[in-house]
Amino acid sequence: MNAKKRRKSKKAEERSEHLPDSPGPDGGDPDEDLTLDLQEAMQQRADGPFPYRKKLKRRYYERELFHLQVELLKVQRWTQETGQRIVIVFEGRDAAGKGGTIKRFREHLNPRGARVVALPKPSDIERGQWYFQRYISQFPTAGEIVFFDRSWYNRAGVEPVMGFCTTEEYRLFMAEVPGLERAWVESGIRLFKLWFDVGKEEQRRRLEARRTHPLKQWKLSPMDELAAKKWDAYTRARDAMFLLTHKGDAPWTVIRSDDKRRARLAAIRSVLRELDYPEKDDRWARTPDPLIAGPADIMFPRRWQSLFGTLPQFPGSSES
Numbered sequence: 001m002n003a004k005k006r007r008k009s010k011k012a013e014e015r016s017e018h019l020p021d022s023p024g025p026d027g028g029d030p031d032e033d034l035t036l037d038l039q040e041a042m043q044q045r046a047d048g049p050f051p052y053r054k055k056l057k058r059r060y061y062e063r064e065l066f067h068l069q070v071e072l073l074k075v076q077r078w079t080q081e082t083g084q085r086i087v088i089v090f091e092g093r094d095a096a097g098k099g100g101t102i103k104r105f106r107e108h109l110n111p112r113g114a115r116v117v118a119l120p121k122p123s124d125i126e127r128g129q130w131y132f133q134r135y136i137s138q139f140p141t142a143g144e145i146v147f148f149d150r151s152w153y154n155r156a157g158v159e160p161v162m163g164f165c166t167t168e169e170y171r172l173f174m175a176e177v178p179g180l181e182r183a184w185v186e187s188g189i190r191l192f193k194l195w196f197d198v199g200k201e202e203q204r205r206r207l208e209a210r211r212t213h214p215l216k217q218w219k220l221s222p223m224d225e226l227a228a229k230k231w232d233a234y235t236r237a238r239d240a241m242f243l244l245t246h247k248g249d250a251p252w253t254v255i256r257s258d259d260k261r262r263a264r265l266a267a268i269r270s271v272l273r274e275l276d277y278p279e280k281d282d283r284w285a286r287t288p289d290p291l292i293a294g295p296a297d298i299m300f301p302r303r304w305q306s307l308f309g310t311l312p313q314f315p316g317s318s319e320s
Contacts (some may be wrong), residue, residue, distance in 0.1 A: 064265050259292075
């Protein structure tokens with residue numbers, strides 16, 4: 001490498017190491033990067049096309065993520081000092097970016113107090129137990145944060161869609177879970193439920209990358225292969241889940257994840273905003289971009305209104 005190239009490389013490294021210390025807009029881009037008029041985008045929310053034309057610029061993303069991870073360290077210190085118990089549930093469509101977001105949550109936390117739970121399919125013994133038993137056994141002790149990479153909500157989505165549970169098991173789950181979550185919250189658990197919603201075309205692109213990229217093939221599962229074919233069934237299951245389990249005690253936050261960087265920042269902010277920890281810096285732990293994240297009844301207003309007041313159909317019942 002000649003001297004000129006070495007100087008250029010060194011300058012690039014210095015720019016990446018010295019990120020700005022002042023917060024900027026979540027988008028990091030001017031308003032003209034919006035796909036739609038802002039008012040139209042707000043009205044469509046998660047039902048419409050993704051609101052941004054361009055992916056979030058790396059420089060803005062890295063700056064914001066750095067400061068948010070500093071805030072997460074404050075949260076962990078507070079959690080350990082005060083004996084808090086925090087559960088964060090990550091759910092969503094296949095290839096929606098759940099695992100990558102969990103990685104950014106935990107990247108600089110002390111692993112002794114921040115644990116990921118990603119359970120395999122139940123064993124013969126677990127199938128004979130109460131459905132919630134194997135999940136509750138993974139709940140945090142005092143001073144611990146637990147991240148569920150998929151959770152008991154398998155029974156609200158993948159299980160009924162794929163025929164892994166009966167209609168009665170599904171209906172019983174939907175009837176039980178709001179009361180259980182209310183009891184957990186009343187016992188002192190801080191429960192966050194994040195749903196990552198990816199567009200159909202972006203999901204297709206990501207699944208294709210898993211098939212062809214040698215370092216991503218481990219992510220591909222038989223369930224992924226059916227994701228596109230079962231898109232409508234998963235949509236019905238999602239809407240029914242929001243209808244019956246989006247409650248004041250344990251609401252769902254929807255994260256639009258076509259842009260992974262925007263989704264990660266919004267997910268972290270959605271948690272930080274709800275916690276009152278010492279030395280909280282509201283410049284960084286601010287309200288997430290409302291075009292990317294928000295309560296389920298706001299992000300899916302049309303579907304919510306069409307389902308409201310009705311008992312949802314068993315999600316897989318009309319599938320061949």
